[in-house]
Every structure is written in C-alpha cells, then in structure tokens.
Amino acid sequence: MKRANAIRESLGDRVFLGIIYAFLIFVLVIVIYPLIFVLSSSFSSSQAVVSGRVWLWPVDFSLEGYKVIFSNPAILTGYINSIIYTVLGVLINVVLTVALAYPLSKPTFVGRSLIMMLIVFTMLFSGGLIPTYLTVKSLGILDTRWVMVLPGAIAVFQVIIARTFFQATIPKELNEAAELDGCSDIGFLWRVVLPLSKAIIAVLVLFHAVGTWNAYFDALIYLKSPELFPLQIILRNILILNSVDAGSLVDANQFAARQGLRDLLKFSLIVVATVPILCIYPFVQKYFVQGIMIGSIKG
C-alpha cells in the first residue's frame, strides 16, 4: 500500500511539495525574525543596540530599558488607563452585544429583519469623522473616560457572530420547555443561554479586548488630558513623535548614553506593550479561530 503511494507521488509532485515547504519556511522566518529582533534588542545594552551589534540574540544582556519604563509615571498611568478602558469597554460591549444578538436570533422577533438591515447598513455607510465628533461633543463626554468606551461599544460583525451562534446552538425546544415552567425571557437568557454560550462570549471578549487595548484613534481625537491617555497614545508620543526626552526619564549624565537609552527604550516599550496580549494568545487561539469561522458563515 505504502509502495503504491510512493510510486503515485510523482517527481513533479515531490518537487512541488518541496517548493511549498520552502515557501512556508520563508514566510515563517520573515514573520518571526522582526519579533526576535525586537525582543533580543530589548534585552541588550544600549551600546550594543545603537552600534547595531544585535542580530539574533541579546548582546551584553541588560535590563536598563525595562528599568526606565517601570519607573516612568506616564507609562504606568497609561497602562492603568488602558486596563480600565479595556475592562469597562469589554463589559459594556458584551452586555450590549448579547442584548441585541439574542432577541435577533429569535425567528419570531418582530422587526428583526428591519433592525438587522439598519445595523448592517452602518457597516457600509457612516456619517463620517466630523459629524461623529460633533455628536460625541454634544453628548458632553469629550475628554472623559466614557468617550473611550461608548462610541465603539458595539461592533456589527460581533452582533452577527453572536446571533449566528445563538441560532445554531440554542434549541427551540429548550426555550419552550423553560417557558412552560414559567421562566421569563431574561431569566432564560441568564440561566440557560449564557452558560451554554461561554465559547461565543470568550470570542466577543477577546476581539473587543484586543481592539480596545490596541486602539489609539479615539483617544487621539477625543482626549485632551494626559492623565486619561491610554497606553497607545503614550507609546505614540515616545516611539513615533520622540517627544519624551530620555533625559526627563532618567538621570543619565552623558548625552550619548541618553541617546542610546532612548533607542533601547523603544524596543523595551514595544515588548512591554505587546507581551500581555501575546502571552494570552496561545491559550485563546482556539476561540479566535472559532470566532473568525462563525463570522465567515453567511447569515
């Protein structure tokens, strides 16, 4: 049997398979090398980083960059703010998404196709940046913590994913039985549907948490007070605008050392900002893949 297979695998096929493996290894290296480069640089000394001696592994292992970061009040404030926005945002997001998606999953819900249409339309067309800004402004939430969690509270694709999930996994008979037992709709949702929907809730939480943690645009346009800035804005100021002088971060005496530290700091900051999410990723990958797959089902 094995021999027969070996014969059938023609030379052309084997060459082709070789090309495929080469291609995948190429992709793998291209994706992973920048990540390793950043990680290794962040653990190197500033001199090694500046002189370009870091290629693959850390050179002159040091934690200078990290020490500076964790003693910087702005970065810590940003971290705390980002955690607040993410937790609060996810909470609001999940409650609203379920509250919308569950009724819409009922075939008997009156107006369901109309509501669905109006919601999906907002995906295709929007009033635009300025009208949205003016609306937010007129609500009086500019430059408050609410502006970071309310305008993006619901994502249409999440509603679609959740609705599809509820339709597919909650048997109608279960609902009818609960109704006969005198269970209210909200009671049923709370006591039966939600415990059965842990997978989809994990998906909602993850997508929204990653989105909120990584977002900077809303903060850029709606926030003025530095004490409300999320981590991403602080990162932008330090990494891209170079606006924070390393001299204000540490008491380094020599300019050269300061300059080097500033470069090193960038690598450490990237690691500090990305690692929390990357750490949970292997554990939650399953849910992410599930979420994308449910979302791709036309519904």
Add this chain to the structure above:
Amino acid sequence: MVFPGMESSSILDTKAGVRGRQGFQLTARRKWKGVKRHWQLYLLVLAPIAYFIIFKYLPMYGAQIAFREFSIVKGITGSDFVGLKHFIAFFESPNFWILIKNTLGISVYSLIIGFPAPILLALALNEVRNVRFKKTVQMVTFAPYFISTVVMVSMIIIFLSPRLGFVDHIVRAVGLESINFLGVPAYFKSIFVLSNVWQGIGYGAVVYLAALAGINPELYEAAKVDGASRIQKIRHVDIPGIAPAAIILLILSVGQIMNVGFEKIYLLQNPLNTSTSEVISTYVYKIGLLGANFSFSAAVDLFNSVTNLILLVVINQFAKRISENSLW
C-alpha cells in the same frame, strides 16, 4: 421508523398552514400577542438600538453640515445652507487628484498583494501533512495580528531607520548607502502594503483554511483516482472550494477601496513622504479636526462614503451576475 418528535412537528406544521390561510389580520394580532408575551426581549434591544441611533444614525443626520456653512453657535440644522459649495471646492482644489491618486493607488496595491497573500498561505498550509509544522506556521503567522498599529508603525520606523534597523544593516552589508526609506515618497506604498501583509496574512488565512477543511473528502478521492497531480488538485478542487469565501471577501474589500485605514497611514506620515502618503481619511482629519474646517472636511468625507457605497453595490451586482456569490 417514527421518532416521537416527528409526529408533533407535523402537527405544528398543519397548524401553521391553517393560520397562514386565515389572512393578515390574524397574523398581525398574533404578532402583537408575541410582542406582549416576549416584552422582555424588546426591552433588551432598547439600549443597543439607542447606541446605533446615537452613535451611528445621528452622525449620518449630522452629515448634512457638508451642505452647510457650519457654525458652532448656530448648530447643525441652523447653519446656513450652501448647497454643493464644499464639494465643488474640493473637486476643484489641486489636492483632489493627488488625494484620489494616493488613496486609489494604495488600496489597489493593497488589494493586488494583500488579497491573494492569505489564499496562497492557506493553500500551501493545506498541502502540509506534518501537523506540528502546520500548527507552528499558523500560530506564528497569526501572532502579528495582536500588535497594535502604534507598535507596528514604530517597528517599521525602527527597522527602516538608518542606524537601528536590521533593514539598514542589510543594505549596508550589501555595500549600499543607508537609505531613509520613510523619507522617499516612492517607497511609501510598498512599505504600507507589505507591512500590512506581514501583519495580516495569518489572520486572513484562517477563513480560507476553514473553507478548505470543509471541502468534501470525496472530491480529493476522486482527484486521486483520476491521477491528478498536486497542482491539478489545487486548481480543480481547492480553489473552487474556497472561491465563495474569496468572492465575498473580495466584494467587501472593493467596497472599501476608498477607505484606506487612517490609523496606520497617519502614523507613518512624515513631512518628506506626504506627497504620496496623504489619503482622503488623513486629509479629512487634518482639515477638519486640526484645521477646524468642519463643513469642508465633512463634504470630503461624505463624498468618500458615498463613493464607497456605490462601489459596493455595483461590485455586488457584478458578482451576482458572474457567480452565485454575493452579499445580498
């Protein structure tokens, strides 16, 4: 064999049929009874619907400032009506063609490179029989999805910067002079598009891998019996299998062709590259919020949204014509 459930479901069916014939009034009344009985469900949707009204539909209503001379004192509906003045001003401004050219250039480039890339990855991964290798590649290529735009852009800046980045190390190792890549307008599109592919290829491949996993195994058996080579199998089984998903995603991305992501472009911009990096969304932000020219930039934005919507409808009709796959 009769299942206990079958009988009752057939009874329900006849009942539904009888009710259907009894006309509209009864269904309306039954509907109302349903609403009353399930009032809690209607209560639940109130808050989310309020969200959509406030944060999505009010701004759409407010988009009329594009046709007015907005003044903060007079408010949205009280400001003077000026018709198409801002649109005409935009069409006639020297920026118009530059913005259109940059925006379309970047998104068409994105589409040509970014659309097939995840398909290629998925098709290649699908050929791999070594589960561990497959999982590793999938996991690693997916990881950059978690990197934020700010971090992504700073990585690009660092890698391309003349002193720190490994790209510069390579350039110098080959014996060339250091290049300030982000300062050269001609490189901007490639930097943007290729880094997007780097970040999104693994995420994009997931949908296609799911589609590939859903292909009927009998088709592969049949292909094997017919003596199809690997390439033939990919062409005649794999690609038709993922075509529906690919077409839907293609329609969606064509519908977004005038929407080049603001977040990344804005951060990648510097005074040296704006001649190719200024796109509609960044222009709207700069003119509108930074320059406080609300009405004009709302007009630019509205022009953009409407164009996108029209494109989406057209491409969807087109897709409907030539294949069975469409959004609606």
